Amino acid sequence: MAMRPLRRADHGSWRRLNRPRHRHLRNEPTPPWQTPTRPSACAARHWGNDTVRLDRTCLPADFAHGAFAARVMTAEGPCVIGIIGGAAFDMTPRVGTMAHWMEAVSPAACIRTRGVPMALDLDALFANSAHDARDPAKPWLLAPIDLQAVKAAGVTYVRSMLERVIEERCRGDASRAEAVRAEVRAIIGDDLANLVPGSAEAMKVKAALVEKGWWSQYLEVGIGADAEIFTKCPPMAAVGTGAKVGVHPKSEWSNPEPEAVMVVNSRGTIQGATLGNDVNLRDVEGRSALLLGRAKDNNASAALGPMIRLFDDGFSLEDVRHAEITLTISGRDGFALEERGAVGAISRDPTEIVGQMIGAHHQYPDGAVLYLGTPFSPSKDRGAAGMGFTHREGDVVRVASPRLGALVNEVDRTDECPPWVFGTGALFASLTRRGLPRP
Numbered sequence: 005m006a007m008r009p010l011r012r013a014d015h016g017s018w019r020r021l022n023r024p025r026h027r028h029l030r031n032e033p034t035p036p037w038q039t040p041t042r043p044s045a046c047a048a049r050h051w052g053n054d055t056v057r058l059d060r061t062c063l064p065a066d067f068a069h070g071a072f073a074a075r076v077m078t079a080e081g082p083c084v085i086g087i088i089g090g091a092a093f094d095m096t097p098r099v100g101t102m103a104h105w106m107e108a109v110s111p112a113a114c115i116r117t118r119g120v121p122m123a124l125d126l127d128a129l130f131a132n133s134a135h136d137a138r139d140p141a142k143p144w145l146l147a148p149i150d151l152q153a154v155k156a157a158g159v160t161y162v163r164s165m166l167e168r169v170i171e172e173r174c175r176g177d178a179s180r181a182e183a184v185r186a187e188v189r190a191i192i193g194d195d196l197a198n199l200v201p202g203s204a205e206a207m208k209v210k211a212a213l214v215e216k217g218w219w220s221q222y223l224e225v226g227i228g229a230d231a232e233i234f235t236k237c238p239p240m241a242a243v244g245t246g247a248k249v250g251v252h253p254k255s256e257w258s259n260p261e262p263e264a265v266m267v268v269n270s271r272g273t274i275q276g277a278t279l280g281n282d283v284n285l286r287d288v289e290g291r292s293a294l295l296l297g298r299a300k301d302n303n304a305s306a307a308l309g310p311m312i313r314l315f316d317d318g319f320s321l322e323d324v325r326h327a328e329i330t331l332t333i334s335g336r337d338g339f340a341l342e343e344r345g346a347v348g349a350i351s352r353d354p355t356e357i358v359g360q361m362i363g364a365h366h367q368y369p370d371g372a373v374l375y376l377g378t379p380f381s382p383s384k385d386r387g388a389a390g391m392g393f394t395h396r397e398g399d400v401v402r403v404a405s406p407r408l409g410a411l412v413n414e415v416d417r418t419d420e421c422p423p424w425v426f427g428t429g430a431l432f433a434s435l436t437r438r439g440l441p442r443p
Contacts, residue, residue, distance in 0.1 A: 056400055057137065058130040058246050062310050062410040070319055070407075071112035073276065073312040075102055075146040075244070076129065081434030082146060082426075085124065086115035087311070093119025100441035101431070102312075103151035103370040106269045111276070112314040130310075133246030135414065147242035147308040148278055149267070150431060151370040154242055154306055156263075156282055157357045158232040159225045160350050160377030164261075167381040168222035171290035178257040178287065182390035185383070201351055202229030221293055231352055231360045234296060236282060236375060237306040240427045245411050249283050250304035250418035251395050257287035258395045261378035262331040262403040264324055264347045266354055267312050269371040272362045274354070276314040277324045279403050279411040280375045281307040286394075304421035307403075308373065309411045319407065321354065327405045329379060336398040339386050345379025347405075 064070060072087040073095075084095040084102050098118045099105040108114050131137065133144040159165045166185075173187075174180045199206045206227040213219045225232035236242075243249065251258045261282035266274050282300070289299035313319055330344040354376055362368055382393040395415045404410035435441070 056134045056414050058134050058412055060126055062130055064409045065406045071314040071316045073314055075148050076143045077146050078143045086119045088115045092122050092124035094122045095119045096440055097442050100435050101150050106275050106371050112316040135247050145244045145310055147244040148312045149373055151239050153368045153372040154236045155361055155372050156234055156236040156375035157377045159222050160352055161379050164378050164381055165222055165226035169220045171286050172220055174290055178392055181392045199227050201227050231357050233361050237301050241424050242306040242308045243304050245309035247413055248304055248416045248421045249307050249413040250302055250421040251415055252285055252302050253417045255285040255287055258285050259381055259393055260401045262329050263375045263378050266358055266374045268358055270369050276312045278308055278312045279408050281403050282375050303418040307411055307413050310409045313408055330404045332402045334400045335396055341382055341384050343380055349379055
């Protein structure tokens, strides 16, 4: 049975963000983040049949010591918010858009100097971000980007590369996955993890696989010189934490892809990181790589959040390289899955992939975000043995990492997810109506 569609609201009331307020978050006499805790499974779960609840365990464990960038929908329109040391600042009057803010030399450093102090109830903000518990008169979290291009890298981990090879050999037939998986591993193994893509050693492996008749287009981009980089969705189309994510109803083999996501400005500088769920239709992509756009870019198929963690003295790209991502899935049918993978197991360094995305040959004047690829694809059987994993309506998907927080979404059909209606034109109309940004 299809769930009721998420309510899209652009009315109601909330206190104006562009007037000065005290620096402390209201209703927080003893902030829970003073005792950091690892994000836990209680951050999102089913309550009854169709309700997802979010709470502050979706925040990074060391939230009080970091600098963050968020986008919040209010009654007046989208606002860009900076949070540093637990204090919130409205950046909208000075920067207007997240893309413009990321052009600063140090976005974290300008939060206090350019932002307007404001009150922000984080408990209420997260609670109201759950799509089916939302009060349209109160603020909620959006995807933390706006004008940036949304790009994604594929086949950047050995585990995900082998799964792509399996999809290709199965021709989209999930029932063959386990048998093909065993056959692929028997021939290729897991020793590709130490290969440097494009190296002489990698080319020797390629030659051996071609001779055995097992060469694949996915192995080409996995260990070849050129990374796979594609457009995940148009700017402004990504959804944030608490929203529904969409799976096309024609797909019978779909999965989440939990990923670290780089936030890059127009100069190619990585300014921070967030979490992403690159929802994928495995059977569609498995039928033909030419169907990648149909498999990847659908309504509500790109999720980002909960916030951007900005690079500063306490958090850098090196911390992303050492991060671990945990994926949990809970279904209405009682299905439960938890897997984790290391970002550092990636076959190409994030700087190399970003360098292939943007540079002398390809520019992004409003910046871009780049999904780095998934360390793993869930393969636990859901139903008959050997059938592997596929999404079902109502699945709650949680992508988490201790220093980036947790991105939580519920799965629904793409035609039951709210249609994308707020684009670039709507954003600039809203800013113009409010007289923002100001000189």
